[in-house]
Amino acid sequence: MAQHLTRRRLLLALGGLSGAALLAACGQGQATPTPMPAGGGAVPSPTSARASDSTASPTAPAVVKTPGSKVKVVYWGSFSGNLGEAEQGMVKRFNESQDEVEVDYQYQGSYEETAQKLTQALAAGTTPDIVLLSDVWWFKFYLNDVLLPLNDLFAANQIDTKDYVDPLIEEGTRKGVIYWVPFARSTPLFYYNKQAWQEAGLPDRGPKTWEEFVEWVPKLVKQEGGKTVRYAFAHPSAASYIAWLFQPVVWQWGGRYSDPDFTIRIQEEPAVEAGRFYLSSVKDGWAFGSKDVVADFVNGAAVAMMASTASLRGIVSSASFPVGTSFLPEGPKGFGCCTGGSGLAILKNKPKEIQEAAFKYLAFATSPEQTRWWSQNTGYMPVRKSAIASQEMQQFYQQNPNFKTAVDQLPKTQPQDAARVWIPNGDQIIGKGLERVTVQLEDPATVFADVAATLEREAKPVVEQLKRREG
Secondary structure: OOOOOOHHHHHHHHOOOOHHHHHHHHOOOOOOOOOOOOOOOOOOOOOOOOHHHHHHOOOOOOOOOOOOOOEEEEEEEOOOHHHHHHHHHHHHHHHHHOOOEEEEEEEOOOHHHHHHHHHHHHHHOOOOOEEEEEOOOHHHHHHOOOEOOOHHHHHHOOOOHHHEOHHHHHHOEEOOEEOOEEEEEEOEEEEEEHHHHHHOOOOOOOOOEHHHHHHHHHHHOEEEOOEEEEEOEEEOOOOOOHHHHHHHHHHHOOOOOEOOOOOEOOOOHHHHHHHHHHHHHHHOOOEEEOOOHHHHHHOOOEOEEEEEHHHHHHHHHHOOOOEEEEOOOEEOOEOOOOOEEEEEEEEOOOOHHHHHHHHHHHHHHOOHHHHHHHHHHHOOEOOEHHHHHOHHHHHHHHHOHHHHHHHHHHHHOOOOOHHHHOOOOHHHHHHHHHHHHHOOOOOHHHHHHHHHHHHHHHHHHHHHHHHHHHO
């Protein structure tokens, strides 16, 4: 594949689309959205968690000191909508499965809002007992030494940590000690509208490379009266984690956001070239910067996007057309993909009895039975190897192959760059910069130089804190 996909080449490929129409499309932030349909797409049928599943997870040592009493555990979560309903359903099953621990689920808002509230709660001394933290926020609390080391609790409960999917459990482990346990874990996927693909005469699969996708663009873009009414692709906003989704594209172009030692690389030529590809996609009229990429995909404003596997069940349920998923396309330097999502952590400032009770819920929520149920009802990947290999899950994958795409892609993933996941607000610093490219159409070289300067400044205290924490 060539190192760059030029505007000239794309304009030649577009053929029937006039240059004036393409330029007119450049000024639009997005296609006119249509109301999200209430349903219509075929919805995969998940298996329900059996009563035996709810009690089959490893249990913690008895934590109740007074007969007939329950230990109350406060759990801060971050999911709303369908995901929130699924998570609250899991908490309810746990509470009904035993009579020692009562989990009080408290929704705190987005990942960012939960992290901010936890910071405030630590200062006030009013923290929850267990909390859901995203991939970009748990490390901050590890550095501040407020998370409970979990190895001893895993051992006491005879839970084999080797059954957790290796790259997922390793991301929450520092110097051999587990602090952050995978729960709602994901990878980016390439989503496409199968109906649009069929109408365009394209093969029923995602593009193998970005170059191939650009070749398909003329068949996917629709115009009416000189105005683009359907785009081939939609870019997410900073709030929808464009920095997470652009990260593997940078890898595909041979670049990085940073090295593990916090040397910032986003301003270097490979990352800038990847940014120019994004810029050209908007300037050339086949993509746009979306405020809500999932809604714009579901309502037909765009026929392809990159988004989390966590969105899968909601997309399939809402779309009025059949949905396809595939691995991310390859770039000039090959394949690139990362993991994402969130995990569970227990606060170390709690009495031992509370810690053990909180761990009992953690063990339940990440047990093979419950992670299987969670995956089938959300789209997140199972976090236990035995769950993936189970007959129930394999049968579900046969009936719902889209849910297996992320699992098959997982072995090809690599750890995320430190600049995004270890620098507080690193994700949003990068994301806001990318919005300058996909929405304001600024030069990536200038934007990424600004982003790099900010990241370098924000990295300094993290590096010092890491030295104090780990030596």
